[in-house]
Amino acid sequence: MVSVEWLVKNVTYRPHCYICFTWDNSVRFLFSDKQPFPRWDCLYWQLLEALRARIGDPTRFDDSLMQHLTLFTEDPEREYPNQNVVWEKFEKAFIAAAGLITHAPVLRDYIYKGLEELYYDNIMYLELRSGLSRTYELDGTIHDKVWTLKVFQEVTQMFVQDHPDFLGARIIISAHRLSEVKTVVKEAIQLQKDFPDVVAGFDIVGREDDGRTLWFFREALSLPAQLGATLPFFFHAGETDDEGSDVDQNILDALLFNTSRIGHGYAIAHHPLAKELSRKRNIAVELCPISNQVLKLVSDLRNHPAVVLMSEGHPLVISSDDPSLFGTSGLSYDFYQAFVGIGGLKANLGTLKELASNSIRYSSLPTNLKNKLHDMWLEKWDLFIANNTTKYNLE
């Protein structure tokens, strides 16, 4: 959510930040008021401040830290020869950043800073997938998920006060597919009840190819219906180009479990029935062009299956997936890729307008807030058009 540069240049320079280099060439961070205990993955923790003092070249050192936190590289073809390699790095970078972000005082700044980066990219509303990690204090005190959710709510409210043309942010509570999904579903049901304004719904994340399909979790995913609870689903599904595989079939199960949107849905173009269902029920596909390129589903975006979807007027929204991991920020880069790479030569202002308003139309917001957001957005859009009409003398 926040650029890696800020994490390294700001957060890792804060006092009491320890670092450890793992055997598999990754890093861990930990804030602590005393020397941290060794852990299974981290035998030797060093105080970053002391380490930096010993190292002659802090710029190069900081660059190396950033390398651990993103997938960015000058030569992706060589460094990431296949999907397995790039996904391994992807998951590693996630874990490496966790120790920084889940430090309670950092989290507040992180959320505010994240909203700020989006705001500067003209984003007016956010739906964020988050595992709501537990957070920790300097002395090792642990806060639970509710604490994290409350902080998210508070910081967002503060941000909206400071920026009245930003509507707000909601959370899609996400369970990693290798975790105890059933437990998270139960928690999510409760949190959705207690924080209906903040909690949009639920998703299962992590690489689909690692197994554990949506169908595998059918019992857990049936809980909300069984309990008569409301928990909208926003499933990742079909993030694959392997037709006929289990991951490919997730598309169908996502729809059968009444998902509200489909994350990626890369495979949907070759499922005629699923495509029809998705379209008729207004279940938008979240298109993440940069992510699909980085994670090696497609190299030339002109062959992205969304070309077919877009030509058919399929409900589509643009998402950045994990911008900080890809070395981007905000959403404009993905809009650019969708516009230039997927929209074809006849894409025009109308395409951009449609995609932007789709973000509102297919959001999880209640109707009154959708309308409010649409009015706020339309005002900005009209201004954007007016300014450019004047600027380029198009009257």
Added chain:
Amino acid sequence: MVSVEWLVKNVTYRPHCYICFTWDNSVRFLFSDKQPFPRWDCLYWQLLEALRARIGDPTRFDDSLMQHLTLFTEDPEREYPNQNVVWEKFEKAFIAAAGLITHAPVLRDYIYKGLEELYYDNIMYLELRSGLSRTYELDGTIHDKVWTLKVFQEVTQMFVQDHPDFLGARIIISAHRLSEVKTVVKEAIQLQKDFPDVVAGFDIVGREDDGRTLWFFREALSLPAQLGATLPFFFHAGETDDEGSDVDQNILDALLFNTSRIGHGYAIAHHPLAKELSRKRNIAVELCPISNQVLKLVSDLRNHPAVVLMSEGHPLVISSDDPSLFGTSGLSYDFYQAFVGIGGLKANLGTLKELASNSIRYSSLPTNLKNKLHDMWLEKWDLFIANNTTKYNLE
């Protein structure tokens, strides 16, 4: 149509074969009973027999000749960095081979040999796009297109006599898009009238990106209808991944000109209306997976737009485009690619059966011959199944 190895190892070893190396690193061949005159592209002709005698290493020399006649290379990514480079080599190789194939005595052998290669690949019927080049004798005498067509007819009849389980072959008369298309259309109308059994129809070939869309030729293409003549069209169209370009629009014009099949039709997946027309009117798309890979439309076939078409049961036939240029032969390689790369993990024997019978269903043959061919094919198919059932003990 015939493997390049045969052209080099057999044809270029025949007497009176001259070679010339052009300034743009290509070759020309010419059979002549005397030293050929210099031409604009060939100032210096050498007798191949004499040249080979001077060169120590005939194997390496022959390999270098083969290089000129195919696109095959160990490192395609480096050698063909983009579509322009690979298409240039493609057109060059075509021209290089012409001097060999259009020598009248070679042509007979070439056709017979070509049918033989297809026959050994279990192909039972052929529709060949051909420009019906004029041919030449040793003394420089020129034969016209009618002569070429007659030779094709005679050799095919001879081949069918020798191989009763081969049904025959027809020609789709092809004009290069940079040539005088109107003249060729007129000739084709006449030839179709005079040789209705051999001439299947008409097409325009050559790289679509070089300009001259189907719409550009609307006058020429309207001639058959104006003259009340029969000339079925088998248009190449939409061999591009550039949505919204002129080449992309060829898909629509091909259909509006009542094409009988669509060559490549790579772009059709993102033209919903064209796709519907093609499907309702049983206008099959000729899928050429190897060609699309070699000519750099798509690298990973799982992203080929035909994945969508196949999932929708769209009328599809498999074609090898120009196998000798790609270093393949017959049709099995393309069937393999379509089956493994495009069909997905659930492709099965039924997929192969459907694709094979589609070749008959969407052929240009009259109904009685379609039925005959289908019976001939079904007998072989049933035998294939029976043999494998026994072999692998699947009873």
